[in-house]
Amino acid sequence: MTTTSPITGARPDASDPAAAEPPVRHRRAYSRTRVGPLTYVAMTVISLIFILPLLWMLLTTFKTESDARSIPIRVMPSEWTLRAYRLIFDDAANPVYTWLINSLVVSVLHMLLTVVVAAMAAYALSRMRFRGRNLLFGTLIATLFMPGFIFFMPNYLTMSKLGWLDSYWALVVPGAAGAFGVFFLRQFFLAIPRELEESALIDGANSWTIFTRIMLPLSKPALVTLAVLSFLGAWNDFVWPVFVLFSPDKMTLAPGLATLYGAYTTDYPVVMAGATLAAVPVLILYVVVQRYVIEGVANSGLKG
Amino acid sequence: MSGRITGLAGTGRSPLRHHHPVTPYLFVAPYVVLLLAFLVGPAVFGVWMSLHNWDFMLPGKPWVGLQNYRDLFDSSSVLFHPFWNGMKNTFLFVLISVPFLVTIPLGLALLLNRKFRGRTFFRAVVFTPFVLGVAVVGLIFGYLFDPEVGLVNGILDGVGLPKVSWLSTQPQAWITITVMTIWWTIGFNAVIFLAGLQGLSQQLYEAAELDGAGRWSQFRHVTMPGLRNVFLFVVTTTILASANLFGQPYILTKGGPGDSTTTAIMAMTNEGLRGFRMGSAAAMSYVLALALAIISVANFLIMRERKPS
Numbered sequence: 041m042t043t044t045s046p047i048t049g050a051r052p053d054a055s056d057p058a059a060a061e062p063p064v065r066h067r068r069a070y071s072r073t074r075v076g077p078l079t080y081v082a083m084t085v086i087s088l089i090f091i092l093p094l095l096w097m098l099l100t101t102f103k104t105e106s107d108a109r110s111i112p113i114r115v116m117p118s119e120w121t122l123r124a125y126r127l128i129f130d131d132a133a134n135p136v137y138t139w140l141i142n143s144l145v146v147s148v149l150h151m152l153l154t155v156v157v158a159a160m161a162a163y164a165l166s167r168m169r170f171r172g173r174n175l176l177f178g179t180l181i182a183t184l185f186m187p188g189f190i191f192f193m194p195n196y197l198t199m200s201k202l203g204w205l206d207s208y209w210a211l212v213v214p215g216a217a218g219a220f221g222v223f224f225l226r227q228f229f230l231a232i233p234r235e236l237e238e239s240a241l242i243d244g245a246n247s248w249t250i251f252t253r254i255m256l257p258l259s260k261p262a263l264v265t266l267a268v269l270s271f272l273g274a275w276n277d278f279v280w281p282v283f284v285l286f287s288p289d290k291m292t293l294a295p296g297l298a299t300l301y302g303a304y305t306t307d308y309p310v311v312m313a314g315a316t317l318a319a320v321p322v323l324i325l326y327v328v329v330q331r332y333v334i335e336g337v338a339n340s341g342l343k344g
Numbered sequence: 345m346s347g348r349i350t351g352l353a354g355t356g357r358s359p360l361r362h363h364h365p366v367t368p369y370l371f372v373a374p375y376v377v378l379l380l381a382f383l384v385g386p387a388v389f390g391v392w393m394s395l396h397n398w399d400f401m402l403p404g405k406p407w408v409g410l411q412n413y414r415d416l417f418d419s420s421s422v423l424f425h426p427f428w429n430g431m432k433n434t435f436l437f438v439l440i441s442v443p444f445l446v447t448i449p450l451g452l453a454l455l456l457n458r459k460f461r462g463r464t465f466f467r468a469v470v471f472t473p474f475v476l477g478v479a480v481v482g483l484i485f486g487y488l489f490d491p492e493v494g495l496v497n498g499i500l501d502g503v504g505l506p507k508v509s510w511l512s513t514q515p516q517a518w519i520t521i522t523v524m525t526i527w528w529t530i531g532f533n534a535v536i537f538l539a540g541l542q543g544l545s546q547q548l549y550e551a552a553e554l555d556g557a558g559r560w561s562q563f564r565h566v567t568m569p570g571l572r573n574v575f576l577f578v579v580t581t582t583i584l585a586s587a588n589l590f591g592q593p594y595i596l597t598k599g600g601p602g603d604s605t606t607t608a609i610m611a612m613t614n615e616g617l618r619g620f621r622m623g624s625a626a627a628m629s630y631v632l633a634l635a636l637a638i639i640s641v642a643n644f645l646i647m648r649e650r651k652p653s
Contacts, residue, residue: 075458075459075460079455079458079460080460082455083455083460083462083466086452086455086466086469086470087466087469087470089527090469090470090472090473090527090531091469091472093473093484093485093488093527094472094473094484096484096487096488096495097483097484097487100487108493109492109493110493111492111493111498111501112498112501112502113495113498113499113502156374157374157375157378158375160371160372160374160375161371161372161374161375161376163371164367164368164369164371164372165372168363168367168368168371169368170365170368170369173368176372176376179379179384180379183379183383183384183387186383186387186633187584187587187588187632187633187636188588189588189609189612189629189632189633190386190387190390190626190629190630190633191382191383191386191387191390192612192613192616192617192625192629193390193393193398193616193617193622193625193626193629194385194386194387194389194390194393194626195382195386196616196617196622197389197393197400197622198381198382198385198386200400213378213382214378214381214382216378217375217378217379217381217382217383218383219379219383222375246363247363247364247367247371251371272475275477276475276476276477276478276479277477278477278478278479278590278591278594279590279591279594279609279613282594283613283617293477293479294477294478294479295479297479297480297482297483298479298482298594298595301482301483301486301595305486308487308490308493311483311486311487312483312484312487314483315479315480315483315484318476318477318479318480319476319480322475322476322477323472323475323476325475326472326475330468330471333471333475334467334468334471334535337471337532337535337536338535338536338538338539339539
């Protein structure tokens with residue numbers, strides 16, 4: 041099933057899985073495919089479907105309220121204005137700027153915790169033999185099949201007991217228990233040649249040194265993939281934050297935007313400005329590390 | 345575990361045991377703590393909660409046995425209507441959305457599997473909405489489908505068609521939620537299908553072509569059988585994802601009109617996290633989980649049965 045070993049993620053051209061194929065097969069693979077101008081027309085139309093709503097969002101943020109409500113539809117603003125951005129930053133009831141900072145802090149902390157904890161566990165699971173290893177791995181796999189909502193009630197109770205309700209910890213910590221990261225990194229670690237560790241061992245390195253000096257540096261693509269996926273997960277998380285956060289100044293962008301929508305349904309430039317603030321950081325991140333995100337998803341599909 | 349290494353064979357020790365016996369436990373300890381505290385513990389404790397009248401706000405949590413489960417199946421109980429309304433709506437959404445969420449991405453993947461310049465760019469574009477959260481996508485579609493000032497009705501108006509109240513009538517509300525979901529998540533399945541297509545053996549296509557098989561015939565007899573496992577994965581994960589429907593109706597329709605887009609997860613969170621009756625909400629979560637498990641297994645069996653004839 042797997043066309044690329046996890047290690048090929050290290051290749052610069054890995055974003056294009058076809059490039060990882062042997063050249064001869066590569067050439068043959070497409071010899072039968074005639075690509076006419078129709079393909080380009082189709083792809084352009086499809087791309088517009090995906091891009092136009094985002095462009096519409098962005099354009100609206102520079103419109104006046106009446107331009108955004110104009111019938112017939114007015115595509116370009118009659119006057120370009122930053123009113124919407126000024127309004128959301130001044131609104132004490134919807135502190136969007138605070139939400140933005142909260143989202144950044146929560147997502148970065150969640151990402152760091154997830155990657156560190158998963159990498160350590162994945163190292164032991166892929167390279168060491170110990171009692172309980174199979175039990176741990178089996179449990180971890182079993183949790184992959186459990187739907188997230190069965191944990192809502194007990195975890196809400198735990199958050200309440202720990203005093204984590206309405207605090208960042210409720211968003212940072214429980215999600216880091218997810219098994220995907222461990223599973224994903226373990227697959228990658230298994231493909232790293234053992235000889236590298238052996239020679240380090242002979243040089244007197246201990247497990248921690250091997251982990252930090254050999255395994256982690258060699259796994260950068262996998263670590264980046266997991267980091268990006270866990271950052272996006274925390275940034276976009278919606279249902280859990282809606283219930284565990286309630287103070288306006290504690291919220292992150294996702295649940296905050298829902299309240300913003302309720303408060304400004306008639307002033308779409310403001311609502312779209314809020315959406316833009318939540319969208320732009322992840323869009324920039326996505327443009328920079330696009331191949332890791334897509335590779336990670338493709339791998340999760342084939343191995344999951 | 346892949347092959348053993350021979351590097352240290354001379355020492356007579358298994359290469360897996362070059363470390364202190366405690367070392368592996370130190371490496372897995374942080375993860376095990378999280379796993380027990382937030383996944384394994386809760387999965388077990390949730391069952392315990394579901395067997396009690398676990399009102400979050402009250403000091404006593406009396407044992408009620410299977411009463412919470414019985415209430416879910418008792419039409420005279422106050423839980424009955426909200427729960428089964430949520431289950432029905434969730435099932436309806438799965439039924440409407442999954443065929444689109446499987447076939448459209450497959451078509452996209454077939455298109456993206458052709459070799460042409462800018463293919464990587466197009467693939468990235470198709471995947472873009474998926475990296476945005478449901479909140480952002482919900483707001484965009486709330487505006488696009490606004491009955492008064494939205495772009496969709498603006499276009500309908502411009503070509504002389506009547507406006508549609510997209511969010512406050514049925515089946516328009518379901519159409520809006522489904523369209524938004526398709527736009528938002530299509531890239532995920534497309535990428536999985538694309539990876540599957542690229543794993544297919546080219547020799548089979550060449551053989552089929554030599555036998556005079558046309559495009560459709562190649563698709564039917566080579567592509568489809570080759571993608572069986574990918575199909576199984578995509579259908580199962582898409583059903584599970586659609587059954588988790590929450591954010592789209594929460595933002596777009598607030599569960600309305602009436603309670604026609606109130607989903608099972610909404611019914612559960614209303615009961616447990618708004619009403620704080622967490623015992624009955626936990627029971628709901630296990631009944632929903634069981635329903636999904638049955639669907640997944642059935643799906644697995646059906647798709648396995650379909651052997652190429």
